Amino acid sequence: MQNRFIISRFIQDIDLDDNSILSKMKDSEPTIEEAQRLGRFGQKLHLADDDSLMSETEFIQRSLEENQFWLRIMMEHAFFLKAGLPHDATHLIKQTDEFQRIFEKQLERSFETTRDPADIEALNQDTIMLTHKITVFKEKLLNDTLSGRVRGFNFPLLLEHVRREAIYFLKTIKQINSRIEKPIEDDIVEENVFFLNIMAEHSKFIAHLLDPTEETLIRQARAMGQEFDVLLYQARNIQVEPPSTDRLRTQLTISKGATLELRNFKEQATKLVEQAQVRSAIDPRLASHITREAGKFLSIIDRLEERIH
Template identity: 40%
Template sequence: MSENTQEANMRNNSGMFVARSLDEIRFWSRIMKEHSLFLRLGFRCEDTQLIEEANQFFHLFERIEQQSHSLTNQADPEQIRRFNTEVQQAATGIFLFKRKVLGLILTCKLPGANNFPLLVDHTSREANYFRKRLKELNEGKLKPLADAIIKENVFFLRIMADHAKFIGHLLDPSERKLVDMARNFSNDFDQLVFQAVDLESMKPQSQTAPLLDQFLDQNRVSVVSLRDFKKTARDLIEECKIKSIIHPLLADHVFREAERFLEIIDMFESHLTGETYN
């Protein structure tokens, strides 16, 4: 390989590192910011310390989100590496905060609060995913394609299953048709999670292109249906056409996460077809 070719490859890898880092931070910092708001809204009036901590994380991730949008894909990779480390520390902080809150709920020290234990656990899993992703990017440790496909789908399928459960519980019980639809989505994604876990336990023998391609196709069909349901619910909530205690921002939040999952599925399929993964 010529020296010019090596330099070109290094530039391409650096550019990809910067673009992927900023994409992850822009998406997940907004998610973390909104988690802070949702948790704060679920605390009791007397939980002043927890409310203050949630507010601090809200402003921290708001600043991170703004900073990420001030940077471009032409930024210095070393600057982005330092930024990733800073954001990883913030993600670790909110992860630990969420686990602390979960512990308080499960030991009945927040009676009357409105944060479901599963919701708090759900948000902590996303914070953990975010911080691990930034660490992988900084260390250049990206999983082989087959491993990445299965692991990412196990993670996101469970996220989608949780969303369906939250929607079903936060809709007014009188919205019987929508509650039934949410329950059906919950059951569908629970089955997809189990299928993904089964595929994972069969590794490496299960990591064939035909099986992975079918796996992605099947998941896409269900995610598209759930995404469309979330979009409809979001629009109805914003127009005050259904009864629920779902915050309009939460409705949009879960819709964006479904869109994110579809983007990841599409990326995996294109890499699977091209037999490359970076």
């Protein structure tokens, strides 16, 4: 209860201009009513069918899983963004500190919340408000960086990357809170397009943060980035026409194989970074962070494979 009070005060107090992000999200997202009526491939959704509605158990389980994973990710984003800010950006530094603190509180709350559906829905609602706030912050920081108003060491692509993850988290929790299951085709295509892009960018970040003398590791990271770029292109092509079940299964199999390979590479790189056996500007916490995200994608692939079977 105390954590929720702190979070509510934070939501009220933080001063951000969120008109830009709100308008963009409204333009890019269908309404819940539209999503209920029509899937990506023109399939009518019959909401009376059990297959289109989450069970109470699934609603609770997925809510907790997504909160407990992504709240930690959002908390760490605040830490990484702060590390890349110039020392004189005191207002921005203070905001990242606040985001780190408040997401940690919400993460603690997610582990303490009872499995009562009403409590879970309240958790989700507060998470939505908090994640919206950090999404606005990330977009403003990105725009200020691109315009030169803010200098520092945060790559613009990194800012786009963490903003995209916040929007994904926001959409995911909203979808779960609606208790409406996406059509399987939509679910597979959207998750693959999102995560294959994330995996590609992780590989590129690794290549850029390694010391120039680490030529072998840099080549490996770049090669993986190129592989995921190709997979992303293939996944996006599935959106052109309704895919067959076999094609969807194949997409999941290919994505799983490539992501397993990348996760293994990340795990090895994390150990090397932690033991100071590789020259790089990679924080061990960042190495762990991107490794967990690869694991998250693998768990989503497992869920999608269960749905398609």
